[in-house]
Amino acid sequence: MLTTNRRQFLRAGALGITGVLVARGVSAQAPASAGPADPKLIEDLVAANRILADQGVVDGYGHVSVRHPADPQRYLMSRSIAPELVTAADIMEFDLDSVAVDARGRSVYLERFIHGEIYRVRPDVVAVVHNHSPSVIPFGVTTAPLKPLYHMSAFLWPGVPVFEIRNAGGPATDMLVRNPALGQALAKTLGAGPVALMRGHGAVVVGDNLPEAVFRSFYTEVNARLQAQAMSLGGPVNYLDTEEAKKAQASVAGTIARPWELWKRKALAR
Numbered sequence: 001m002l003t004t005n006r007r008q009f010l011r012a013g014a015l016g017i018t019g020v021l022v023a024r025g026v027s028a029q030a031p032a033s034a035g036p037a038d039p040k041l042i043e044d045l046v047a048a049n050r051i052l053a054d055q056g057v058v059d060g061y062g063h064v065s066v067r068h069p070a071d072p073q074r075y076l077m078s079r080s081i082a083p084e085l086v087t088a089a090d091i092m093e094f095d096l097d098s099v100a101v102d103a104r105g106r107s108v109y110l111e112r113f114i115h116g117e118i119y120r121v122r123p124d125v126v127a128v129v130h131n132h133s134p135s136v137i138p139f140g141v142t143t144a145p146l147k148p149l150y151h152m153s154a155f156l157w158p159g160v161p162v163f164e165i166r167n168a169g170g171p172a173t174d175m176l177v178r179n180p181a182l183g184q185a186l187a188k189t190l191g192a193g194p195v196a197l198m199r200g201h202g203a204v205v206v207g208d209n210l211p212e213a214v215f216r217s218f219y220t221e222v223n224a225r226l227q228a229q230a231m232s233l234g235g236p237v238n239y240l241d242t243e244e245a246k247k248a249q250a251s252v253a254g255t256i257a258r259p260w261e262l263w264k265r266k267a268l269a270r
């Protein structure tokens, strides 16, 4: 697999160094580091990877990132590896063009642009999860909107838009958000909301911090499963209305530390 640096080298050969500068619009140098992050944050990022795997939100695929606390123009994410296997040594730093600060030959996730482009346009977002959470997939390929069915998923009240990659990438992409333009289009679909589905692919979930992004990813999956069950019973489904959902979201938001502590302890015990 080609790493970013390897690709840059190959492009430099094809375009000349000036071509690379023009193509990237930035210095040909690797971006500067924002410095080492708090080991506690790295531990939480490792835990987030493993929790999402434990809870069935990610499998061998999917990724989670956190914005660098010392520089909003940087984010932290694992090298390309299954989330369940992530350790602190796998965490890499990226700029918002999703160029690695210090790749050292490590391969990086093809879809890292999801993260960089969302951080660029959402200054409020501190953590991003991309997953192929199975129960949400039907809601990305039908006309049934994903809606908050119970208090734990009340945060879905703003609505869950569906990213149509054909609109941004043409009729025959490989479905992957593999370049900045597709990342920007996905970030635009997400808008100011907490979750966007990706048609025929998965979802992106954001939060004010890692526990919130993990919590939302898990309960988006649970809501999708429960909503499909409720719809299969027939008749209208009685969803939370917006006022109920706003109040429930505020109440539940204060309790996220409880499941996080449980999930993290289990995830790091292995």
Ligand SMILES: [Zn+2]
Pocket (backbone or CB within 6 Å): 062, 111, 130, 131, 132, 201, 202
């Ligand atoms: Zn994906």
